[in-house]
Amino acid sequence: MSGFVRRIPEGDHRERMVCADCGYVAYDNPKVVVGAVVIADEAVLLCRRAIEPRQGFWTLPAGYLELGETLEEGAARETWEEARARIELDGILGIFSISRIGQVHIMFRARFSADASPPRFAAGAESLEVGLFTWNEIPWNRIAFPSSCWALDAWRRSGSGPLGAPAGNPPEDARGTRPPKGSPMAPPMARE
Amino acid sequence: MSGFVRRIPEGDHRERMVCADCGYVAYDNPKVVVGAVVIADEAVLLCRRAIEPRQGFWTLPAGYLELGETLEEGAARETWEEARARIELDGILGIFSISRIGQVHIMFRARFSADASPPRFAAGAESLEVGLFTWNEIPWNRIAFPSSCWALDAWRRSGSGPLGAPAGNPPEDARGTRPPKGSPMAPPMARE
Numbered sequence: 001m002s003g004f005v006r007r008i009p010e011g012d013h014r015e016r017m018v019c020a021d022c023g024y025v026a027y028d029n030p031k032v033v034v035g036a037v038v039i040a041d042e043a044v045l046l047c048r049r050a051i052e053p054r055q056g057f058w059t060l061p062a063g064y065l066e067l068g069e070t071l072e073e074g075a076a077r078e079t080w081e082e083a084r085a086r087i088e089l090d091g092i093l094g095i096f097s098i099s100r101i102g103q104v105h106i107m108f109r110a111r112f113s114a115d116a117s118p119p120r121f122a123a124g125a126e127s128l129e130v131g132l133f134t135w136n137e138i139p140w141n142r143i144a145f146p147s148s149c150w151a152l153d154a155w156r157r158s159g160s161g162p163l164g165a166p167a168g169n170p171p172e173d174a175r176g177t178r179p180p181k182g183s184p185m186a187p188p189m190a191r192e
Numbered sequence: 193m194s195g196f197v198r199r200i201p202e203g204d205h206r207e208r209m210v211c212a213d214c215g216y217v218a219y220d221n222p223k224v225v226v227g228a229v230v231i232a233d234e235a236v237l238l239c240r241r242a243i244e245p246r247q248g249f250w251t252l253p254a255g256y257l258e259l260g261e262t263l264e265e266g267a268a269r270e271t272w273e274e275a276r277a278r279i280e281l282d283g284i285l286g287i288f289s290i291s292r293i294g295q296v297h298i299m300f301r302a303r304f305s306a307d308a309s310p311p312r313f314a315a316g317a318e319s320l321e322v323g324l325f326t327w328n329e330i331p332w333n334r335i336a337f338p339s340s341c342w343a344l345d346a347w348r349r350s351g352s353g354p355l356g357a358p359a360g361n362p363p364e365d366a367r368g369t370r371p372p373k374g375s376p377m378a379p380p381m382a383r384e
Binding site: 003014021026027028029030031032064065066067068069070071072073091092095097099102104106162163164165166169174175176 | 195206213218219220221222223224256257258259260261262263264265283284287289291294296298354355356357358361366367368
């Protein structure tokens, strides 16, 4: 990005990266992360990360929404890439602002596709292993990201019933400040 | 962006713009648009656009989420910039994929802040005029963007009651294809 300079484009009110040659403005805006809480027999699908950040920790299948995708397509693609699972989405469980790192996380509730043949999941390229966990089996002290805990909490509240208003950030973390690396996540039940 | 080339970075599976000098990858992902359906006495706040696209047409106050903001902060900032209104948000009415143009629209239900002194709104720099409209007064054939219609429809369904699951794209427009420029919007009630 050597040809870019930081300045406020005409009509704007924030500094942007602007190409000194052609005037192209490289707007840098928050990115959308889409993912799924895939439920089967009251257990949830988790992936152990093969890559940084948080390699070796567990996460819900999720990743960046790409251009041209709907939110639903992105969540299904990420679940396929990371957990080799074909899923059907039934609605949004939670929407979280992780403003410190410029991300918005949108997490769906999902189930395996009716026509998925066993085994219904496997580790994708970015996962070391993938498994189903009941609530009490979830490795709370090895969860990679707070938004996974928040989405799991929203799943527990909704159960298999109708989805209500989406969960947002917990009141004590409205801006999505991530705890120091390596610190165990508090299970959501500990916050009640 | 003269120093950039289009190629697939190592470990990726999509072409990205990569700086030929330094290897910087300029990821281009969908952007988040946040906005508000501001309600007062069963009327909704609309802005007539002073700028393209859709100059002269009416819209809900909304715009791009910026780095460092929460969704709520972004919706409140855009409402201030476009309608000079201070608001309080009470939840998400709808989340829409406009995948043709790489946008995700997240629309909140809101009211004027309790301490807002009259006049509670005015045209901001990007608006020609701003006004309150009851459902039957909404200028349906002069609405700028489909997502405004969808959010207004979600408002009508929720009324002032509790917010349920957020509305999504209508089934007939799951990918957010915008009608041809200049065509009148169908009021949501015409779709039922």
